[in-house]
Amino acid sequence: MTIRALLFALAVVVAAAPAVAQSLDVNTASQAELEALPGVGAKIAADIIREREEGGPFASIDDLTRVPTMTTGVLGKIRGSIRAGNARKPQETVVLQEGKVVSGDIVKKVLQRFNSEPTVREVQQQAIAYMRVNPQEVDSWRLRARTNALAPRLTTQVQGDLNDDRRTVEQVGEPTIVSQTNDQSGRLVVGAAWDLDRLVFEPQEMAVARESVRIANLRDRVLDEVTRRYFERRRLQVDLELSPPKDLADRVKKELRLQELTADMDAVTGGWFSQKLLESGTDPY
Numbered sequence: 001m002t003i004r005a006l007l008f009a010l011a012v013v014v015a016a017a018p019a020v021a022q023s024l025d026v027n028t029a030s031q032a033e034l035e036a037l038p039g040v041g042a043k044i045a046a047d048i049i050r051e052r053e054e055g056g057p058f059a060s061i062d063d064l065t066r067v068p069t070m071t072t073g074v075l076g077k078i079r080g081s082i083r084a085g086n087a088r089k090p091q092e093t094v095v096l097q098e099g100k101v102v103s104g105d106i107v108k109k110v111l112q113r114f115n116s117e118p119t120v121r122e123v124q125q126q127a128i129a130y131m132r133v134n135p136q137e138v139d140s141w142r143l144r145a146r147t148n149a150l151a152p153r154l155t156t157q158v159q160g161d162l163n164d165d166r167r168t169v170e171q172v173g174e175p176t177i178v179s180q181t182n183d184q185s186g187r188l189v190v191g192a193a194w195d196l197d198r199l200v201f202e203p204q205e206m207a208v209a210r211e212s213v214r215i216a217n218l219r220d221r222v223l224d225e226v227t228r229r230y231f232e233r234r235r236l237q238v239d240l241e242l243s244p245p246k247d248l249a250d251r252v253k254k255e256l257r258l259q260e261l262t263a264d265m266d267a268v269t270g271g272w273f274s275q276k277l278l279e280s281g282t283d284p285y
Contacts, residue, residue, distance in 0.1 A: 024082050026064065027057040037081060039074040056112035058084045060281040063116065084281075110238060116280035118273060120230045127226045127268040128219060152192040226268055233261035259285050 034045035047069045245251040265273035274284035
């Protein structure tokens, strides 16, 4: 073999090596392929396969943290040798046939595609925190109103006398005598009084009660609105997955509605919703 042929063969091997090292898709790799990765043994490989079968495909490399036995050290070792691929694999496509019953497993498989997104409970909690309609805060107001009567009413009073007397005495052939009397005295009186009737009924509790009712109503409206828009968005996602519109105008209309609902989630969570979508590898808009 000539030197030119050797160099050509070496170049092919060098060029192909990185592609092979980085072409391992964790969503399709076998047990043996995963075990061959640095730091990944039989236990972690088996857990990876189990997690992707039960929890759905991995949306990104960082999504491997779903695997309980996957450590940050092992993930750092294999990061350059793996890829998550496309979470929507052809073999995951759900085929529905008219006249046939849809099993619960198929329904779960469809909904599992959105497992990387925040749950409705997480969105509700974030919305409540952002809108500051937490019941614990109302309880704090009520407690302070009840203990307000224990604080005394303080009164202060200043008492005193001021006597400034100035007299001039003149005598024939004698120097003028000027005498001055300055007499000042005073005291500060501080008093404390308790309204014992306020221990039985504190008027401020009525204001707190009215505010607590308003907060409760606002909280219910926020939760209702968040829940309604969250599941409207989810139904639209499923509809786009299972029945993609063939008409361009209809498709654009539904995509815009999906972005509008995402913006609604951002509005009640202060941008938290789209941030979580970005962290999971989903483009919110």
